[in-house]
Amino acid sequence: MLTSQRRALISARLANDGQIVAGELAREFDLSEDTIRRDLRDMAAAGLLKRVHGGALPVTPPLPDLESRQTMSTDVKKRLGRKAAELVRAGQLIFIDGGTTNAELVRALPRDMALTIATHSPVIAALLEKHRAEVILIGGRLYKHSMVSTGAAALAAIGMLRPDIFFLGATAIHPTHGLSTGDYEEAAIKRAIAARSAETVTLLTEEKFGAVSPHHIAGIEEIAGLIIPASMAPETSAPYRQKAVRIIEA
Amino acid sequence: MLTSQRRALISARLANDGQIVAGELAREFDLSEDTIRRDLRDMAAAGLLKRVHGGALPVTPPLPDLESRQTMSTDVKKRLGRKAAELVRAGQLIFIDGGTTNAELVRALPRDMALTIATHSPVIAALLEKHRAEVILIGGRLYKHSMVSTGAAALAAIGMLRPDIFFLGATAIHPTHGLSTGDYEEAAIKRAIAARSAETVTLLTEEKFGAVSPHHIAGIEEIAGLIIPASMAPETSAPYRQKAVRIIEA
DNA sequence: ATAAATCATGCAATATCGTGCAGAGTCAAG
DNA sequence: CTTGACTCTGCACGATATTGCATGATTTAT
Numbered sequence: 149m150l151t152s153q154r155r156a157l158i159s160a161r162l163a164n165d166g167q168i169v170a171g172e173l174a175r176e177f178d179l180s181e182d183t184i185r186r187d188l189r190d191m192a193a194a195g196l197l198k199r200v201h202g203g204a205l206p207v208t209p210p211l212p213d214l215e216s217r218q219t220m221s222t223d224v225k226k227r228l229g230r231k232a233a234e235l236v237r238a239g240q241l242i243f244i245d246g247g248t249t250n251a252e253l254v255r256a257l258p259r260d261m262a263l264t265i266a267t268h269s270p271v272i273a274a275l276l277e278k279h280r281a282e283v284i285l286i287g288g289r290l291y292k293h294s295m296v297s298t299g300a301a302a303l304a305a306i307g308m309l310r311p312d313i314f315f316l317g318a319t320a321i322h323p324t325h326g327l328s329t330g331d332y333e334e335a336a337i338k339r340a341i342a343a344r345s346a347e348t349v350t351l352l353t354e355e356k357f358g359a360v361s362p363h364h365i366a367g368i369e370e371i372a373g374l375i376i377p378a379s380m381a382p383e384t385s386a387p388y389r390q391k392a393v394r395i396i397e398a
Numbered sequence: 399m400l401t402s403q404r405r406a407l408i409s410a411r412l413a414n415d416g417q418i419v420a421g422e423l424a425r426e427f428d429l430s431e432d433t434i435r436r437d438l439r440d441m442a443a444a445g446l447l448k449r450v451h452g453g454a455l456p457v458t459p460p461l462p463d464l465e466s467r468q469t470m471s472t473d474v475k476k477r478l479g480r481k482a483a484e485l486v487r488a489g490q491l492i493f494i495d496g497g498t499t500n501a502e503l504v505r506a507l508p509r510d511m512a513l514t515i516a517t518h519s520p521v522i523a524a525l526l527e528k529h530r531a532e533v534i535l536i537g538g539r540l541y542k543h544s545m546v547s548t549g550a551a552a553l554a555a556i557g558m559l560r561p562d563i564f565f566l567g568a569t570a571i572h573p574t575h576g577l578s579t580g581d582y583e584e585a586a587i588k589r590a591i592a593a594r595s596a597e598t599v600t601l602l603t604e605e606k607f608g609a610v611s612p613h614h615i616a617g618i619e620e621i622a623g624l625i626i627p628a629s630m631a632p633e634t635s636a637p638y639r640q641k642a643v644r645i646i647e648a
Numbered sequence: 649a650t651a652a653a654t655c656a657t658g659c660a661a662t663a664t665c666g667t668g669c670a671g672a673g674t675c676a677a678g
Numbered sequence: 679c680t681t682g683a684c685t686c687t688g689c690a691c692g693a694t695a696t697t698g699c700a701t702g703a704t705t706t707a708t
Contacts, residue, residue: 167400167403169400200400200401200402200403201400201401201402202400202401203400205400205402205403222445222457223445224445268535268537269520270519270520270521270522270523270524270535271520271524272520273520273540273545274520274521274524274545276540277542277545282539282540283539283540283542284537284538284539284540285518285520285535285536285537285538285539285540285547286537287518287534287535287536287537287538287547287551287552287555288534288535288537289532289533289534289535290523290526290532290533290534290535292527292533295523295524295527297535297537301537301555301558302537305537305551308551
């Protein structure tokens with residue numbers, strides 16, 4: 149059996165079963181576990197799956213909806229948010245994407261800072277109630293999974309803005325595949341905002357590293373600042389340090 | 399079963415049941431309690447859950463702003479909201495104004511009803527996350543006091559809609575001056591929505607009766623339904639019963 | 649206060665991992 | 679045909695991860 153054939157079978161099986169156990173595959177293909185491990189390692193590098201101890205899982209585990217994400221690693225997100233808030237200068241126009249990590253950025257922003265803040269997330273907008281900042285809400289069809297406006301109306305409204313900083317939210321980052329997310333419309337909106345912004349900054353928790361989602365947003369070299377947890381394993385962050393314009397640890 | 403898979407299941411179960419009992423999980427996965435305890439310990443360290451004696455609980459999601467609004471909601475508003483929700487039919491396009499009373503209407507709406515809901519309030523939009531309804535968010539400059547979109551962009555977006563019902567929020571109602579509110583831009587938006595809607599309904603708590611705010615929204619005779627507390631004094635409501643198209647007590 | 653349940657820790661057995669190395673096969677240039 | 683570069687594969691070996699058990703401490707319930 150050809151290697152590429154075998155890897156195609158592994159992909160198919162992963163899609164079917166939702167998991168891969170290295171030992172099982174070795175028996176099934178009558179190969180050493182080493183070979184399977186090498187397959188899994190290479191496929192993980194190519195973003196086809198997520199390597200875990202004992203086997204592999206699909207890259208985009210269907211698990212975390214917004215609610216469970218709200219409960220995740222809030223301490224880490226608070227630190228990222230505080231570090232990101234330090235990048236903001238009075239008088240700027242900043243665009244804040246949706247997501248719980250960006251919500252922590254909002255909480256860390258000084259309430260009395262004179263700013264203009266644009267967002268297409270009603271959740272982010274609701275958090276800005278007590279801030280002095282002028283808030284521009286981008287409307288559109290609300291995409292429920294991540295609770296952001298999408299569609300032509302949102303794109304048109306974004307066309308009116310020239311943000312100084314775009315705080316981008318993404319579900320996955322990969323050394324070669326860059327930043328990506330799960331929804332087509334959402335990705336289109338994020339690309340549009342990034343294209344109009346002077347610089348794009350993104351806050352990333354550790355579990356997003358090495359993952360790939362279906363829809364591309366931007367390459368790592370296009371991002372002016374990656375804010376990552378200081379607690380990350382050096383070998384996890386190493387491949388990104390090569391390409392990133394600037395990495396800020398929080 | 400892979401370790402990371404098991405932990406994902408624990409997360410999912412926690413989100414679903416709201417709690418984890420270590421012993422139960424051990425039997426369920428056919429593993430020693432030590433392993434489960436180690437999982438819980440590590441996941442707690444990662445901020446995924448809160449460890450307690452005997453098991454684990456979800457990390458309390460701190461959404462102070464929305465929470466404080468929830469605590470403000472009174473029984474009266476809940477009753478008004480439930481009554482208003484009964485007016486909504488599947489398939490309709492309804493427009494929901496901002497305000498805590500309309501928030502109760504949203505909570506009373508069946509989550510599985512097929513609807514299109516438009517709103518210019520990010521707070522209302524955020525509450526619709528779990529509903530099946532299609533949500534259209536109206537963007538614009540956010541008016542902080544009542545947290546609704548205003549301005550030309552909002553007006554333009556509203557021009558695209560033909561709502562079946564507009565659930566209007568107002569700060570004051572008066573027998574001769576009708577419905578009014580405190581902000582000029584806000585009043586203009588409300589008038590625009592009402593003008594395009596087949597009918598306008600408003601939910602009113604007792605303290606708003608007899609008051610007048612600077613900016614006129616609509617006369618009482620223009621409102622298809624006034625939803626008022628059944629507990630109101632008859633002499634307070636009497637002047638309105640003359641002019642109103644329909645009064646619904648809740 | 650006492651018993652039962654739950655917990656943290658250390659330890660040992662097993663599983664899995666990464667890496668280096670060597671043999672077998674492939675392919676193209678000489 | 680031969681040679682050398684290359685890839686794929688299996689094996690060895692030390693490192694790391696996972697798990698169950700034993701032990702003693704701590705917490706909870708009665």
